Amino acid sequence: MAASQRSGSSDGDDHHRGESPEEEQEQLELRRGPWTVDEDLTLVNYIADHGEGRWNSLARAAGLKRTGKSCRLRWLNYLRPDVKRGNFTADEQLLILDLHTRWGNRWSKIAQHLPGRTDNEIKNYWRTRVQKHAKQLNCDANSKRFKDAMRYLWMPHLADADDHRRRLLHAHHHHHHTADFFSSATAAAAAGIVVTMPTTSSSDSLATAESYDDGTAGIYASFHAAGEEMLVSGGAAAGEWAAPETSQERTMWPSAVAEQSTAVMQVAGGGGQFEDPELSGWVQGFSEGITENFWALEDIWKIQ
């Protein structure tokens, strides 16, 4: 939960203290800090009856001693029925990574492409997880180098997530540990990766990327290589991503999408290169032996 006794000066909706007796009175009545269950219920019920919007008047009409701003935030980030909870899936993490590459800290814009996720959540995720990982790896979270490495790390987990009879990693690539993946794919990594995302679906979130008019979809194909093929995700993405628990969510994440969407990851024995010429060696450095860096990466995944 959050701060409960913040004494910060003034919110955008606040007025200065002591302007007038009425304002001071109103000011003293305003609550801040964590929301109580009663407040949540009040807000939810009011919105159910009257709809959202016009937050200041809504707050007053609902009898909430909160700023409209606070009510809006509580609703959008927590109470809204379609807010998705829980850890980000590999798909979502990759998508965030890619969209952040493209748009930077435009959290709201990024959130528009992750249904059920709020800008606040994504922002927190980025700051707490991603930046921490970058720090552990001693590089900048915004650097291409870091992002390429993270993609490379996460890609195999798209497959892991899709463990329902769909062990897609072929033969000796059929592992669950990043360590195994690394040891077997190190050379490939040094050479590069090809990722293709057949566009057989149109309504899942990965597919959403395909529709970007600015070419975001191409991000998924930004690795280049040739060589033996490794199927990484056959709809794992959408299937696991959905993890629907309610019929409402199921509507949002049709299972058919999971059946159709596939991603093919090719790990090469030679050929292409990461766009960052230094990356291949850098990644290889990770995987040579069991380095401290490596285990940090293992832990990183577990944390996700």
Add this chain to the structure above:
DNA sequence: AACTTCCGCAACCGCATACCT
């Protein structure tokens, strides 16, 4: 068990922009 440090996340703040009147 008691204490300290770390860290995730909800909520806040200030500012920018959109939307009235």
Add this chain to the structure above:
DNA sequence: GAGGTATGCGGTTGCGGAAGT
């Protein structure tokens, strides 16, 4: 179009629980 208000965004804070000592 000036002034006021509402909404939205991105950055920041600090509570509280987990992990470490």
